[in-house]
Amino acid sequence: MSALSETDAAVFTLPACLDLKAAAELHREFLARRGVDLAVDASEVSRLGGLCLQVLLAAVRAWRNDGRELAIVNPSETYCNALNLFGVPPDAGLRKEPLR
Numbered sequence: 001m002s003a004l005s006e007t008d009a010a011v012f013t014l015p016a017c018l019d020l021k022a023a024a025e026l027h028r029e030f031l032a033r034r035g036v037d038l039a040v041d042a043s044e045v046s047r048l049g050g051l052c053l054q055v056l057l058a059a060v061r062a063w064r065n066d067g068r069e070l071a072i073v074n075p076s077e078t079y080c081n082a083l084n085l086f087g088v089p090p091d092a093g094l095r096k097e098p099l100r
Contacts, residue, residue: 009037009069014079016044018052026052030059035066043074048082053094060093 010033015022040059063070072094088094 009039011039013041016046019049023051026055037069042079045076045079
């Protein structure tokens, strides 16, 4: 399988603040994009809360179950640090690699 690039898929840029208030909208955004390969740009993330992390993890699982590809691209340092603080393992699908 070739790596997913932003030119191969739809691109969704995550908002800067992924807190409790952002979770419902984040969920709607992923539902609207379901069924297509997706590059998720995490370059603007300056805050990542637990509920939005759950939405991201659910999106990873949904894309895998659909046989589609989802990749995190351009992760901000804050985004990466938050994943580490939450103890998210590298194989959870929220790092910068393509998923299947």
